Amino acid sequence: MINYKTKIEWISVIQLLAFAGFFVLIYSWRWLHIAQLPSTWDQVDFVLAVDRFDLLTMQPHFPGYPYYILGGMIAHRWISDPGTALIVFSVIVMISSIVPIYGLSRRYTSHAKSLIIVAGVHCTAYLWILSAQPMAETSALALLCWYWWSLSKALEGPSYGLQLIPLFIFSLIMGIRLSYLAFGIGIVLLWVYDYLRCRAAGYSFRRLLTRLIGWIAWALLFQLIWVVGLVMSAGDISGFIQMAMAFTGGHFNDWGGTASISLIDLLHRLYTLIVHNLIWTGLAVKSISLVVLLIVSLSFIIYNSKKVQWAQLDLFARSFVVMGVGYMVFAWLAQNIDKPRHIAPLILMIIGALYLLLTRNAREHSWRRYISLGLILLLIINQASIGALLVKQQSEQQPAVYQLADRLEQLQAESEQPIMVYTWEETRILEFLQVEFNHKRIYTFPFFMEETKALNPRRIFITGQALDGFVMQGAQVENQTRLVEIFHSDSLFDPVYADIRLYEWIQ
Amino acid sequence: MSQKKLQITIIMLLTLCLLLPGGALAYSYGDPNQEEVAESFKEIVVELNRNPIDWSKVEAIYKTRRAEISSHFGEDVALKLDVNLSDEDKDSFIANFKAVLGMNLKRRFDYSMKDFGDYAEVKLLVAKAKGTYDVLKPYLPSNETNALEAAFNDAYEALGNPGLFGVGEQPSNETVFKEQTTYILNTILPLFPFEDQIEGDSKPEQFPGVVEHAPMERMKKTNTAISIIIILVVIAIVGVGIWILRKRKLL
Numbered sequence: 001m002i003n004y005k006t007k008i009e010w011i012s013v014i015q016l017l018a019f020a021g022f023f024v025l026i027y028s029w030r031w032l033h034i035a036q037l038p039s040t041w042d043q044v045d046f047v048l049a050v051d052r053f054d055l056l057t058m059q060p061h062f063p064g065y066p067y068y069i070l071g072g073m074i075a076h077r078w079i080s081d082p083g084t085a086l087i088v089f090s091v092i093v094m095i096s097s098i099v100p101i102y103g104l105s106r107r108y109t110s111h112a113k114s115l116i117i118v119a120g121v122h123c124t125a126y127l128w129i130l131s132a133q134p135m136a137e138t139s140a141l142a143l144l145c146w147y148w149w150s151l152s153k154a155l156e157g158p159s160y161g162l163q164l165i166p167l168f169i170f171s172l173i174m175g176i177r178l179s180y181l182a183f184g185i186g187i188v189l190l191w192v193y194d195y196l197r198c199r200a201a202g203y204s205f206r207r208l209l210t211r212l213i214g215w216i217a218w219a220l221l222f223q224l225i226w227v228v229g230l231v232m233s234a235g236d237i238s239g240f241i242q243m244a245m246a247f248t249g250g251h252f253n254d255w256g257g258t259a260s261i262s263l264i265d266l267l268h269r270l271y272t273l274i275v276h277n278l279i280w281t282g283l284a285v286k287s288i289s290l291v292v293l294l295i296v297s298l299s300f301i302i303y304n305s306k307k308v309q310w311a312q313l314d315l316f317a318r319s320f321v322v323m324g325v326g327y328m329v330f331a332w333l334a335q336n337i338d339k340p341r342h343i344a345p346l347i348l349m350i351i352g353a354l355y356l357l358l359t360r361n362a363r364e365h366s367w368r369r370y371i372s373l374g375l376i377l378l379l380i381i382n383q384a385s386i387g388a389l390l391v392k393q394q395s396e397q398q399p400a401v402y403q404l405a406d407r408l409e410q411l412q413a414e415s416e417q418p419i420m421v422y423t424w425e426e427t428r429i430l431e432f433l434q435v436e437f438n439h440k441r442i443y444t445f446p447f448f449m450e451e452t453k454a455l456n457p458r459r460i461f462i463t464g465q466a467l468d469g470f471v472m473q474g475a476q477v478e479n480q481t482r483l484v485e486i487f488h489s490d491s492l493f494d495p496v497y498a499d500i501r502l503y504e505w506i507q
Numbered sequence: 508m509s510q511k512k513l514q515i516t517i518i519m520l521l522t523l524c525l526l527l528p529g530g531a532l533a534y535s536y537g538d539p540n541q542e543e544v545a546e547s548f549k550e551i552v553v554e555l556n557r558n559p560i561d562w563s564k565v566e567a568i569y570k571t572r573r574a575e576i577s578s579h580f581g582e583d584v585a586l587k588l589d590v591n592l593s594d595e596d597k598d599s600f601i602a603n604f605k606a607v608l609g610m611n612l613k614r615r616f617d618y619s620m621k622d623f624g625d626y627a628e629v630k631l632l633v634a635k636a637k638g639t640y641d642v643l644k645p646y647l648p649s650n651e652t653n654a655l656e657a658a659f660n661d662a663y664e665a666l667g668n669p670g671l672f673g674v675g676e677q678p679s680n681e682t683v684f685k686e687q688t689t690y691i692l693n694t695i696l697p698l699f700p701f702e703d704q705i706e707g708d709s710k711p712e713q714f715p716g717v718v719e720h721a722p723m724e725r726m727k728k729t730n731t732a733i734s735i736i737i738i739l740v741v742i743a744i745v746g747v748g749i750w751i752l753r754k755r756k757l758l
Contacts, residue, residue, distance in 0.1 A: 053671040056539060056630055057663070066671055073674045209752060229672045235627025242631065243539055418649045438652070446553040451645045453556070458649070 012111060019115045026123065026384060027095060033391040034087045035132050039399030040494050041428040043083075043134045046072070048432065050082035053233050055243050062244060064230045067175035068136040086134040090142075094131055097142035098122070100149035105356065107152060107316070113359040116376060120355040123380050125285040125387030126340075126347055129492060132391050137344050140177035144345055147173060151186050152316035158197060163190065167219045175226035180345065182323070182330040189319040191215055269337050273328075277340035282347040286492060287386055290379075294354075297375050301357045304368055308360055324349045338496050355379075390492065400487040400500045401429045407485055407502065408461065412437040417458045422448060422505075424465040426497060445470040456507055464501030480506050539631055542638035544611055547572045548604050549642055555597050562595055580610050584701070599702055605646065606701035612639050613696065616688040623681055626666060633663055643695065655691060662687035 038047045048059035050072045055064055071089035072082065079085040101121055105114035121127075131138040150165040170187060173180050191212060198208055234240035284290040313321075327345055335342040358372050358379075404426065412419050421439040423430070430439045442448050448470065452460055461484065470477055481503040491498035547568050554565045569592060577585035584607060591600040615636035619629045637659055644652060665687065667679030 051675070052664075052668055052677070053675055054630075054668060056634055070671055070674060073671065205753075209749075212752070233669055233671050235625070235630060235669065239627025239631060438649070447549055450549070450552050450556060454645045 015112050015115055019119060022119055023095075023098070023122070026388070027091070029388055030091065030128060030132060030391055033132060033395040034084055035391075035394045035493070037399065037402065038083055038134055038432065039401055039429065039489075040497065041425040044428050044432045046086055046134050046136065047083045050076050050085055055230070055234055055240075063178045064233070065136045065176055065178075066226045066229050066233075067172055068139055068177075070229075071139065072134075083134040087132060090131055090135075090137075090139040093139040093142040094122075094127075097145040100145040101352065103149045104145070104152060104352075107314075108356055109359055116359060116380075117352065117355045120376065120380050120383075121348065121352050123384040123387060124347060124351050125287075125290075125383045125390055126282050127344065128387035128391050129285070129394060130341055130344060132394055133493070135341070136177050137341055140173055140180055141344055141348055143169060143173045143176060144180065144183065144348070147183065147186070148316075148320065151190060151319065154190055155193060155315045155319070158194065158201070163194065163215070164218055166190065167215070168222050170219070171222035171225060174223055175229075179330075179335065179342070180327070182327040183345070185326045186319050186323050187219065189322060193315060266332075270332055272337050273332050273343065277337070278343050278346060278350075281340040281492065281495075282343055283350065285386055285390060287382075290382055290386065293375070293379055293382055297354060297358060297379065300371065300375060301354075304372075307368070320349070340495055393490065394493050397489055397493070399494060399497075400489040401426050401494075401497055402433070403487040403489075404463070404500050404502060405430055405433050405435050407487070408437050408439075409435060411459070411461070411484075415459050419459045419461060420452075420455055422460070422462040422466050424463065424469065426463055426465070426500065442466055443469055445473045445475040452505060452507065460505040460507070462503050462505050464499075464503065465497075467501075467503060482506060538638075540634045540638050542611065542615075542635045542642070544572050544575060545608055545639045545642035548608060551604065552601060555601060560595075560597065562592070565600075566592055576607055579614055580607060584610070587701070602699070603702055605643065605699040608639050608643055609696045609699040610701075612636050612643075613692055615639065616692060619688070620685065623679070623684065626669060626679070630663075630666055633659075633666065637663075640691075640695070643699070647695070647698065651694060655694060658687045658691050662691070 038044045042061065045058055045060040046065070046069065048057075049065075049069045052059060053064075053069055053073075055062060060069060068086070068089070071093070072086035075085035075089045075092075076082055079088055098118055101118045102114050105117040109117070127138065127141065147166055147169040150162075150169050154163040154166050156162075166187060170184060173183070194215075195208060195212060198211060203211070231237055231240045234243060279291070279294075280286060283294055324346060328343075331342050331346070355376060358376050408419070408421055408430075419437050421430075421437060422442045423439055424441060424443075427439050427441040442451075443466075448462075448466075462481070467477060467481065484502040484504050487500045487502070489498050550568050551565055554561060554568065569588065573585055573588075576588065584603075588600065588603055588607070591603055615632045619632045619636070622628050622632070640655070640659065647655070662684050664677075665680040665684035668675065668677040670676035
């Protein structure tokens with residue numbers, strides 16, 4: 001960066017202006033198309049938390065995402081809608097990630113190519129969709145970029161101060177999205193390198209040990225900041241531990257991996273993770289043209305790889321790969337496979353690496369240069385235009401749960417007695433919308449039978465998710481249900497409740 | 508060399524053993540928004556509506572709660588339920604158990620009033636009360652439930668909120684809390700009277716003996732156990748870490 005600064009030419013000024021103009025354009029578009037209607041359980045949790053932070057009533061759900069909510073609360077002072085406040089906070093943090101992505105790219109390539117890589121990463125359509133929802137993902141992703149950059153700087157030398165920065169940024173990430181814990185591998189690797197380097201420098205064992213214990217103490221101290229904030233919000237430590245235990249227990253029972261996982265399940269999960277979530281949804285946002293483009297780009301990189309002089313991977317690049325693989329294993333084994341947003345960090349990493357590899361192929365005065373430039377431009381234009389369309393669609397489309405709420409309000413208006421609606425997670429959104437009819441979450445068929453008996457002769461409705469749960473418990477429901485309506489929205493925006501079936505229960 | 512490896516393995520296994528009961532205990536907490544007595548009631552009702560009724564199953568579920576009922580609401584209440592059970596009197600058993608849930612609601616609110624300054628504690632007590640209410644809800648007149656739910660909301664908000672890092676702090680309001688909980692109790696309790704005709708002296712207003720047990724005693728116990736285990740595990744992990752490093756140095 002220093003040698004660049006010494007010779008600023010007019011061409012690089014134009015590059016910078018074009019880049020800035022491009023960014024203003026895409027971010028204004030995103031600003032205009034914020035989907036502030038929370039349409040999933042998680043989103044409702046976050047939006048409610050901005051007004052009242054309370055883990056016990058699941059606003060937000062455990063582990064609390066304190067820095068994210070804090071950001072939303074601060075933005076809420078100027079922006080009256082809590083959902084918009086959260087999104088605006090995310091977008092601002094996301095814009096800040098231009099700096100670390102540029103910094104990281106500069107380690108490996110020139111100024112102009114770095115600008116292209118930054119533009120490419122920020123155009124990724126799936127990240128657009130996520131950043132326009134009130135979800136913690138995008139702000140955590142942006143901080144991940146800062147974390148990687150600080151890690152790459154810390155790996156360069158034995159400076160104590162530089163090595164503290166990634167520890168601090170990592171604590172910010174943990175306070176936003178705890179499931180990015182797997183990226184802590186980077187810190188462990190940093191400590192291992194630091195240990196080896198200092199040992200080679202002839203440090204005594206005692207000095208090595210105190211150095212390591214010092215790192216660990218700093219890391220814990222930084223993490224403690226947000227933990228203390230959470231504990232204070234819960235009142236005291238015993239109340240907090242009790243909630244933590246209860247919620248984590250429930251989390252891994254109901255939504256995480258099931259108790260018995262066979263090898264076939266694991267392979268099936270891996271397939272869903274890579275093919276459906278990562279490639280089809282994440283990288284290609286369900287667009288054939290993007291899939292083709294990605295395959296062509298990859299083939300081009302492989303075809304060209306022999307012609308390129310490859311430098312040996314540096315320390316950071318190696319730990320970057322280890323972190324990526326580590327997170328992927330974590331997502332494979334421990335994350336909810338139904339929600340593709342869990343692999344968002346991998347999308348970021350892969351897209352970044354892809355653009356970098358494409359630019360690396362661009363050697364001077366070669367036909368390959370034009371092809372790789374063309375591919376990069378096509379990818380950026382494609383991702384950006386699809387992203388722009390999707391963000392617009394997302395802000396205009398009525399989520400299936402909202403359609404369900406409207407239809408049920410109508411049914412309630414027609415009916416003389418109060419109706420009763422049994423759901424799964426839809427209840428959370430209905431609660432948020434303060435609908436006029438009764439609704440309740442139900443899991444167990446015998447409880448349902450018991451309750452409906454007591455409710456007779458009121459009209460009873462049940463959603464497809466709840467009904468599927470009963471069927472899994474062995475209930476015979478064919479003769480007792482009548483399909484009322486099916487509601488659709490795009491599964492890109494809400495993978496789990498994009499299709500909702502509404503049934504009437506016949507006693 | 509192999510001895511060292513053996514030692515490492517043993518220490519690792521020990522750490523694992525320490526971790527396992529921690530995980531197992533964690534599951535004994537239950538959802539803080541559910542009340543165990545009420546959840547048992549749901550199971551009992553399901554059993555009682557089977558045809559034919561398997562009374563041994565009903566008894567088994569009831570037995571898990573009997574000690575609690577007896578200590579919180581008095582041995583008389585538990586004895587009465589015992590009699591209903593041995594008589595295989597389904598309707599009285601259900602009616603009396605609903606009354607027990609009513610008493611439980613009152614117990615949770617009474618302790619909330621007593622500990623009102625302790626936000627963490629009272630919040631959990633109110634959540635338990637709500638868990639009890641949720642189970643009783645299908646048996647309440649449908650025109651009352653909206654108002655009751657609003658009262659629960661208002662009562663909960665009257666607890667205040669410490670905010671996040673001090674942002675979004677809200678003050679508590681004891682008067683509103685008392686008003687709302689009194690309204691809830693006055694609406695619900697008369698609907699579920701405790702039948703006591705067989706013994707002759709009918710005392711429906713009697714909600715006896717709540718003083719012997721602290722409201723959250725069971726959970727507090729688990730808390731200490733888990734805290735100790737967590738501390739032990741942390742010590743073990745740090746110990747193993749230091750030990751391995753020392754070995755490295757010797758190598």
